[in-house]
Structures are given as structure tokens and as C-alpha cells.
Amino acid sequence: MSALTPRQRTVTRAATGTGATLALATVALAATGTAGHAADYTVREGDTLTSIAKRTGTTVARIASDNALADPSRVRTGQVLRLPDAAPAAAPAPTGGAYTVRSGDTVSAIASRHGTTVAAIVAANGLDARASIRAGQQLTIPGSAAQPTATPATSAPTTSAGYTVRSGDTVSAIASRHGTTVAAIVAANGLDARASIRAGQQLTIPGSAAQPTATPATSAPTTSAGYTVRSGDTVSAIASRHGTTVTAIVAANGLDARASIRAGQQLTIPGTGTGSTTGTVAPTTQLVGNTFAGRTYSSQVVAAANQNKATLLAAGVPSRADMQAKVAATARAMGVDPALAQAIAHQESGFDQTAVSPANAIGTMQVIPSSGEWASQLVGRQLNLLSPDDNVVAGVAILRSLVRTSPDLPTAIASYYQGAGSVKRNGMYADTRRYVANVQTLMTRFG
Structure with missing residues (x-):
């Protein structure tokens, strides 16, 4: 979609325009x-x-x-x-290792590979509010030996097996039972864009012994583990620490659309076999490509984008008209100009909740996961970007924050696209100026 072009291009400069994570400053x-x-x-x-x-x-x-x-x-x-109990000296200690940033890296991808969090890397390296990094930069990876989590090579037994679809089955439920992913099943069976299946259909289940999780001894590649939720945990942070995904944890534990968890809750952490989706990047590019405008995105980011795209298509989403109504209603409720929010959503995705870019910008508001964490903190609860309602809340919360902290409206619009830190340091790029002009023109349509 042409509306996604600016978002995909912007990611190459600052880990996506809305890739703001945590604004760190001295106290x-x-x-x-x-x-x-x-x-x-x-x-x-x-x-x-x-x-x-x-x-x-x-x-x-x-x-x-x-x-x-x-x-x-x-x-x-x-x-x-x-x-309370102030301990300002307790900064993340350099117990981890060093990492040299490679072309295409994002802080989110690096954190996931090393079993740490975006916030920890930002704090340990004094990164700016947008967590900007550059190829060749040396990073300290806290709380880790700077080694990629687990050894994906050990998940080699991709012994695909057959499965007969039963009445009421969904691809998401089948994937969860067999320790694989929606994207992998879609790719292995050539399913359509909606991941449609029918009772009696024969499916190939890739990367699995095709046994329900009731026989874990024969499904070693999925090596699921237990985890007790601690105060302050979010599903996103847990997924990052364990080298898996929010979608996988939600499916494995039957969480609701908001991925709600509580302190003391016992979670099943599905094997870092979700990390093995890097092995299925090539087939799943049918859903989301891995290149745009001459740039190739990292295999991990593209794999996550494909999984999210497949999940959205399989689950079904509201119509564009319904999503537009959600954007307008949410903006009014959160004190943001509805015309502005609708213009941003139209420019980003055309109100398409199934839209996912190669940079893993998700849904109607095209928010990447690290931005979703920031938005979650802005609103005081965990947001699930795959949820239509939460996706809109995330985008509007980010937009509200940018409007409040920017000197004028054009700068706020530019910051949603290019990143506030980048706009402040570099001014608006040429494509950013076009983006701002387009949004302001669209505002007259929705005003």
C-alpha cells in the first residue's frame, strides 16, 4: 500500500518514526x-x-x-x-557483553536476541529518547553474556507431520497446540491471505512432531517452560527476555485480547522455537516482504512482521470504516483532535488493521512493538498492538504525547513519522515534509 511507504522508508533512519521507547534523563x-x-x-x-x-x-x-x-x-x-527506597546508584551493571551494531539492526531486535529489554539497553548505553543506533556503534548489553538466546540450531528437527482439521479449529489454535506458528502453517500449506481452513482438510504442520503438547517428551524442540509473573511484568517484556513473542505467549496461555496478566500468575513460555521462524523467512515473504526501496530488513524483524500479519489475517479484523470510527472515538475520548488522528491513520495504513510493514509496524496506526511499550506506559496498562482497540489507543497516546511536547502541530506530525529526536537534531527530511503536508491536507477532509 502506498500509504505505508513513508513508514517503511523512515525506519531506516531511526528504528521507525514511532519507535520511541523510554525517555531517559538525569534526575x-x-x-x-x-x-x-x-x-x-x-x-x-x-x-x-x-x-x-x-x-x-x-x-x-x-x-x-x-x-x-x-x-x-x-x-x-x-x-x-x-x-520510596531510593537507590540511584543501582544502574544496570555492565554484567553483560559488548555488541557491534550491524546494518539493519534495531534496539528491539538486539534486545530480543540477547534476552534483555529495550529499556535496559537504552539505559546502559545512554541512548536518546528514540533509541537511535548506527551501524558500527558499540553497545553494552546488560544482564547478558551478549550471546543470542539459546542455540536455534538445536531446533533443527523440523519433522513436519500431517493434521486433519476438525470442526471449530483455527490456524492459531492448531499452531499453539503443535508448538509452531500461524505464519509457518500458512506458508507450509499455501493458505490464502485469510488463512482459511475447513473441517476435514489435511494440513502439514511444520517444525513439530505433530503431537499435542500432552506428550512433551517427543516435542523437545518446543521446550516450553513455566514462569511466575512478577509485579511490573508485561507480556512483551517477558517475551523479549525469553526469546519468544507476545503472540506465542498469548496463544499458549489463552490470554484475552489485551494480554492481561497479574502478579503471581503462572505462565507457560512456549519454546524459543518461535525464534526458529528465522528459518521460515523466505516462505513467509508472501505475506510481508523483507525489502523496500533497496533496503533489506533483518530476518528477525521480518519474521515477526510475517507472524503478526498472519495472525491478524487469521483472526479477522473490523472493516476500514469501523476502524476509522474507532480512531475518531478514541481521539475524542483521549483529548486529541479527531481530524488529526484520522488523518494520521489514513496516511499510515488507510485504516487497514491488517497492515504490517517489513519493519513490523503493526495495524491501523502502524506502531512498532517498542513504541507499543512506550504507549503502554503512557496509558498505564499493557497494550496489545494486534487488538484493534489497543492499536488505536497506542497510536493516539503517542500522538497526544507528541502534540503536548512539540512546539507546533507540524513538528508533532513530523515526529510521529520521523521521530522527535531526529526532527530535533536534523530538522524535517524531504519525505517528512511531504508526509506533514499530506496529513494536514487530510485533516481538512476529516475536520
Whole structure:
């Protein structure tokens, strides 16, 4: 779709325009309080509750609660916050290893490969708010030996097997039962764009012993493991630490559309066999390509994009008209100009919730997973970008934040596309100016 062209091109400069993750900045500690007791912090320009919590060893929820903050996504310069059990020295220690950035890398992909998080890499390397990196840059990978998670080579037994579709089956449910992915089944069976199946149909189940997970001894490649949810965990963060995907965890545990979890909950973490989707990149390019405008995206990002595309197609999504209505209603509810939100959505995807770019920008608002984490923190709950409602909330939350922090509307629009840090450092690129002009023109249509 031509509407996706600007997003795909922008990713080559700053790990996607909406690839903002966590705005990290320094925090002033007033000389009050002692170790183990609360201390007063004075907010400086650029601070967020996330960065303050990370630097002081506490949580956003605890800071918001102790200071009775109505909107945890907003703090102001000069504001004094009382922080519990402040431990500013507890920065992520250099217990990990070094990594040299390669062409096509993103912080999100690097974090997933090394079993850590975007936030940890950003903090350990003092990256800017957009987590910008460049080829050849040396990164410290915290909490890891800087080795890719597990050894995908051990998942070699791709002994495909047959399966007869039963009434009520979906490709997603079949994939979950057999420890494989929707994208892999779609590719192996040449299914159509909607991943349609019928009762009695014979399917090839790739990368699996075709045994239900009731016999784990014979399905070693899926090596699922148990995990107890801790306070502050999100499904996205758990997936990143274990080298799997949000979609796989949601399917394995029967989570709802919002991927809701609670502290103490027991989760099944499906084997990092989801990482073996790199072996199916070539077939699944039928759903999402791996190149655009002469750029080839990393196999891991493209594999994730293909899996998300297949999941969206198999699940079914609202019509474009319905998605447009959701964008307008959500914008009104969140205090954003509905004309602006609709113009952005139209420019990004044409209101198509099944749209996924090679950079893994997902859905109507074309939000990448790291941006989804940022948006989740902005709204105070975990967002699932595959959910039509959450996808719109994520995009509108990011847009609202950019409008609030930008000097003018054109800059906010440009920042959604190019990234606020990049716009500030480099000004608007030529294609960014065209993007802004297109959005402002579309606003007159939706106004």
C-alpha cells in the first residue's frame, strides 16, 4: 500500500518514526532521606516517571501512588517527587557483553536476541529518547553474556507431520497446540491471505512432531517452560527476555485480547522455537516482504512482521470504516483532535488493521512493538498492538504525547513519522515534509 511507504522508508533512519521507547534523563536528588527511606527528587527537563523509577530502583506505579499522580505519563520540570527506597546508584551493571551494531539492526531486535529489554539497553548505553543506533556503534548489553538466546540450531528437527482439521479449529489454535506458528502453517500449506481452513482438510504442520503438547517428551524442540509473573511484568517484556513473542505467549496461555496478566500468575513460555521462524523467512515473504526501496530488513524483524500479519489475517479484523470510527472515538475520548488522528491513520495504513510493514509496524496506526511499550506506559496498562482497540489507543497516546511536547502541530506530525529526536537534531527530511503536508491536507477532509 502506498500509504505505508513513508513508514517503511523512515525506519531506516531511526528504528521507525514511532519507535520511541523510554525517555531517559538525569534526575536531581535532594540531600534529604537516607538509604532505605524515601527521598525527594526534583524533576529535570526530559524526565519521565519511567526513567526516574529505573534509576532509583522503584516502579512507576509506586511513584504515582506515593505522590497521588492522576496522570503518571506527565511530570513537570521543577516538580518535587517523594520516592520510596531510593537507590540511584543501582544502574544496570555492565554484567553483560559488548555488541557491534550491524546494518539493519534495531534496539528491539538486539534486545530480543540477547534476552534483555529495550529499556535496559537504552539505559546502559545512554541512548536518546528514540533509541537511535548506527551501524558500527558499540553497545553494552546488560544482564547478558551478549550471546543470542539459546542455540536455534538445536531446533533443527523440523519433522513436519500431517493434521486433519476438525470442526471449530483455527490456524492459531492448531499452531499453539503443535508448538509452531500461524505464519509457518500458512506458508507450509499455501493458505490464502485469510488463512482459511475447513473441517476435514489435511494440513502439514511444520517444525513439530505433530503431537499435542500432552506428550512433551517427543516435542523437545518446543521446550516450553513455566514462569511466575512478577509485579511490573508485561507480556512483551517477558517475551523479549525469553526469546519468544507476545503472540506465542498469548496463544499458549489463552490470554484475552489485551494480554492481561497479574502478579503471581503462572505462565507457560512456549519454546524459543518461535525464534526458529528465522528459518521460515523466505516462505513467509508472501505475506510481508523483507525489502523496500533497496533496503533489506533483518530476518528477525521480518519474521515477526510475517507472524503478526498472519495472525491478524487469521483472526479477522473490523472493516476500514469501523476502524476509522474507532480512531475518531478514541481521539475524542483521549483529548486529541479527531481530524488529526484520522488523518494520521489514513496516511499510515488507510485504516487497514491488517497492515504490517517489513519493519513490523503493526495495524491501523502502524506502531512498532517498542513504541507499543512506550504507549503502554503512557496509558498505564499493557497494550496489545494486534487488538484493534489497543492499536488505536497506542497510536493516539503517542500522538497526544507528541502534540503536548512539540512546539507546533507540524513538528508533532513530523515526529510521529520521523521521530522527535531526529526532527530535533536534523530538522524535517524531504519525505517528512511531504508526509506533514499530506496529513494536514487530510485533516481538512476529516475536520
